[in-house]
Amino acid sequence: MTTTTAEKTGAHTAEAADLITGARERIDALDDRIIGLIQERMAVSAVIQEARITSGGRRVNLSREMEILGHYRDALGKPGTALAMTLLELCRGRI
Ligand SMILES: O=C(O)C(=O)C[C@]1(C(=O)O)C=C[C@@H](O)C=C1
Secondary structure (H helix, E strand, O other): OOOOHHHHHOOOOHHHHHHHHHHHHHHHHHHHHHHHHHHHHHHHHHHHHHHHHHOOOOOOOHHHHHHHHHHHHHHHOHHHHHHHHHHHHHHHOOO
16 A cells, blocks of 8 residues: 555645645754764763773763753753753763
């Protein structure tokens, strides 16, 4: 059975289906870039954590995490805080 473009997009006109298909391609490309940036952030964060642990310190630096949470909250509101918490978990693991 074949799925029509209209069914895939939920649009009720061909024009809307075309617009949605094009915009979804842009979203997929943006998501690929976001994932790449997150992976880059994880690598940089790992360098910092290793340096701190090797020097005798702890993996986690809570005052810095508060700064980051505030940065995301100021830019994106409450969901920004949740996003920053997820990013921090990806970068330093669960605490
Ligand atoms: O900035 C640091 O000191 C880091 O270790 C990086 C980072 C982060 O990923 O942003 C990770 C763990 C720390 O608890 C705080 C922040």
